[in-house]
Amino acid sequence: MKNNLIFFFLLFAACNDGYKKGPADMQYLIHHDEPGAAIKPGDYLCLHYIHRTENDSLLASSYDFDHAVIFPQRKPAFRGDIFTGLALLSEGDSATFKLNFDSMQIILNVPKPPSVKGKYLLFTVKIERVIPKGAKPDSVFNKEVRAFLAEDAAGSKAAEAGKISRYIAEHKLSPQQTSSGLYYIVDRQGSGPLAKPGDTVKFDHTGRYITGRIFDSSMKDTAMKAGIFDLRRPYTPTVAVAGQKVTVPGVDEALLHFPQGTKVTLILPSALAYGGDGNAVFPPYTPLVFGVEILDIVKSGNP
Structure with a gap:
């Protein structure tokens, strides 16, 4: 876990330029690109994230609780939001997105802190797992998701005493x-x-x-x-x-x-x-x- 966190901090230090222009005012930088199908609405995602302000102040990190976040991919609420960015990725990819704070409220329900200056924040993600919805019947897909959640919970339970x-x-x-x-x-x-x-x-x-x-x-x-x-x-x-x-x-x-x-x-x-x-x-x-x-x-x- 610590090695992964250090890796992401090094990414932040190195990603001051090289961003590509995305939809609306989103910018993105792909750090690692695995071959695979792009994430689509309805897919279930498991990812680690770190998000920071433009002046590199840490706001939140899934590494703080040593557990990836799990949620379904949604249709973008507006052009250039976080779901727009995630749709550029596939399982195993990592990237940093430069996003408007409004986008972050949608995925993390985190309002812009009053003390933070600037319009954007950096959101670095590593896609650990994608459960694709595809054409699977809901009954089959939901069973697959439940099995993954049960496996994840069992792993977290087993690891707690060691932490x-x-x-x-x-x-x-x-x-x-x-x-x-x-x-x-x-x-x-x-x-x-x-x-x-x-x-x-x-x-x-x-x-x-x-x-x-x-x-x-x-x-x-x-x-x-x-x-x-x-x-x-x-x-x-x-x-x-x-x-x-x-x-x-x-x-x-x-x-x-x-x-x-x-x-x-x-x-x-x-x-x-x-x-x-x-x-x-x-x-x-x-x-x-x-x-x-x-x-x-x-x-x-x-x-």
């Missing part, structure tokens, strides 16, 4: 583990009583991919340093009732496990994060790392 072990070893950590499987390292020990269900807990948090890159933080300075600052959100501590499903299960558990003043690093297996199904942001069986600081605990008055 966590490598993270712990690479960072020279000695975590403790709760009965649920939550790993934790106390960075600063707090004091006082633990929260009980119904108590109100105020806490700061920072969420990271297993690669270490931050994807969310309640703290403004942290978000700005990580390049994820969003003018539209307030950066304030979270106030939550302990014992309720407030965040992901691993963080919910931590709110009941540590006293006020504690700073702790949590390593969440996917079962304590977004599970085997994942969601629109996190693929299935994605472990995550959270830093949590318990700022205050207000007792509910209930025994």
